[in-house]
Amino acid sequence: MIMRVMGEGQFEVGETHLNRLNELDDELLTALESGDEEHFRRALVELLGAVKTFGTPLPDDSLEPSDLILPDVEATIDQVRELLRAEGDGLIPGIPE
Template sequence: MIVRIMGEGQYKLADDKLDQLNLVDTDLEKAVSANDEAGFKTAFGALLDFVRAGERVPDTELHDSDAILPPSDSTFAEMRELISGDGLIAG
C-alpha cells in the first residue's frame, strides 16, 4: 500500500499493516467526531508517525497512492471538513 502525505512524499506500507492503519485512522475519526481538538492532535500525529514508519518512496519514483493524507500542519477545522464517517483511509 502506498500512502502520500501531502507536501511530504509517499510511503510504502506492507499489506499486513492495513488493519493497524485503519485502527489509527479510526482513533482520528473518533476524536474529530467528538470535537476533541487535543485528541485530534494526538491521533493525527500517531497516524502520520505510523505512515512515516513505512518505507519512504524516493521522489524520483512515481506511484499511484492508495491513500492521501493532508499535510502535517492541517488544522482541526480543516480536518473536520475532510473526515466523513469513515476517517481518512478507505477500508
C-alpha cells in the first residue's frame, strides 16, 4: 500500500504492518474525540513515525498513485477532522476479513 505523508513524500507499506497502523489510527481517533491537543499530537507523531519506519520511501520522481494521503506532523486537530470526514472510518483502512 502506498501512503503519502503530506509534504514528506510517499512510502510503500506492506500489509503485514496494517494492523499496527490501525491500532495507532484508533489512538488518533480517540485523541480527536477527546479534543486533547497533547494526546492528539502524540498520536499523530506516533502514527506518522510508524509509516516512515515500516514503509520504504519511494523516489521523489515516482508517479505511483497514493492509496492513502496522511496529514503532515504539523496538522491541526481541525484539519485532521476534515480529512476523517472525507475518508470515513479513520485514516488507515482496516484489513478485510
